[in-house]
Amino acid sequence: MSNIVNAKWLKENLNNEKLVIVDCRFSLMDKEYGKRSYESSHIKGALRVDIETELSDKVSTHGGRHPLPTIDKLKDVFEKIGISNDSIVVAYDEGDLAGPSRLWWILKYLGHKEVYILDGGINDFEEIGGELTCEVKKVKKGNFKINLQENMKVDMEYVRERLENENVVIIDSREYKRYIGEFELVDKKAGHIPGAVNYFWMDILEKDDDKLYLKSQNELKKQFAELMDYDEVIVYCGSGITACPNSLALSEAGIRHKLYVGSFSDWISYDENIVETK
Numbered sequence: 001m002s003n004i005v006n007a008k009w010l011k012e013n014l015n016n017e018k019l020v021i022v023d024c025r026f027s028l029m030d031k032e033y034g035k036r037s038y039e040s041s042h043i044k045g046a047l048r049v050d051i052e053t054e055l056s057d058k059v060s061t062h063g064g065r066h067p068l069p070t071i072d073k074l075k076d077v078f079e080k081i082g083i084s085n086d087s088i089v090v091a092y093d094e095g096d097l098a099g100p101s102r103l104w105w106i107l108k109y110l111g112h113k114e115v116y117i118l119d120g121g122i123n124d125f126e127e128i129g130g131e132l133t134c135e136v137k138k139v140k141k142g143n144f145k146i147n148l149q150e151n152m153k154v155d156m157e158y159v160r161e162r163l164e165n166e167n168v169v170i171i172d173s174r175e176y177k178r179y180i181g182e183f184e185l186v187d188k189k190a191g192h193i194p195g196a197v198n199y200f201w202m203d204i205l206e207k208d209d210d211k212l213y214l215k216s217q218n219e220l221k222k223q224f225a226e227l228m229d230y231d232e233v234i235v236y237c238g239s240g241i242t243a244c245p246n247s248l249a250l251s252e253a254g255i256r257h258k259l260y261v262g263s264f265s266d267w268i269s270y271d272e273n274i275v276e277t278k
Contacts, residue, residue: 003104003251004214005116007124010090014045020082020142021046022091024099025122028241034099043092043122044131047081047139051099051241055106062156062269064262065186065239074110075144084142085112092118092125095212096205101244105259111147117248119213127211154234154258156266160273162234163194169230170196171257173237173246174264181277186238189268191275193236199224201242204249220253233257239265 013019023046027033031052038048049055054077056066069077083089089107091100100117107115118125126132162168172179172192179198184190192198204220205212215223227233233255237243240263250257260266267273 002217003116003248004119005090006119007128007130010043010118010125011128011130013088016088018086018088019045020087020089022081022089022100022103023048023093023122024051024091024103025093026051026099039134041132041134043125044133044135045137046092047137049077049081049103051102055102056241062262062266064264064266064269066241067266068106068240068261071110071146071148074106075146078107078110079142079144080139082139082142083107083112083144085145087112087114087142089115090118091115092121094123095119095121096202097212097214097245097248098201098242101248102241105152105244105247109149109152110144111149112144117214120211123211124213152258153261155260156262156270156273159193159234159236159260159267162232165232167231169227169233170260171227171233171235171243171246172196172198172264173201173235173243174198175200175202178238181275187265187268189275191277193264193267194274194276196236196276199246201237201245204245214249214252217252217254220249224250224253224255227255234260236260236263236267239263 023038023042025034025037057069091103093099104115179192181191206215235243235246235257240261
């Protein structure tokens, strides 16, 4: 089943008692953007989760710029917005999918089954007459029992042990100029993990009337066709967030894979790790 729902489906299911709508708007360059956007207006009934403070932990020596919080903290974050094991969770932003995909991936990792992303985001919902509001919904605390899917993620050692394995492909999700080390605005080193190939995460999207949508499953299968030849696919980005849209797209294309959560910012925190440029 697809991990995507459209605005029409959401509008028609707003009264479903099991539905939990999550506003995941955020900006890597403006930490207050998500909060401002939500307070200005959001989909009726939606609650907000902060990508930086609730779906990421504090930065330390290793773990990257957006390390995963503890399981207990994540459980608390999701239960506070009413998520239980039988909840139907729909996450949204303006359409680029970065924030919603982070939430989607984490919930899948925690074993939640029904979590979806709103294709076209809040803009598509508003265009079809969906109601926006600035009111914050009162919510009953959820009861979320965790069923960890440890096979979904890997750490630095796991990646390093597979660098020379020709049956494993490592996917770098960042913009090409960052991948080749032409520039790096955030991390202390530029380049990529040795042997990694570049699939820029925004290439999974298509634009229609200035709105962004995820490409169709058939288009994604064509885009990722070469990955079918490998026994294992590992995906990463700069800090573990924009690898999640690629994870979503790979799932839509039916390609099993693992996420290197710490990503490039974790990789370069170990001085002995090599970085390639080209």
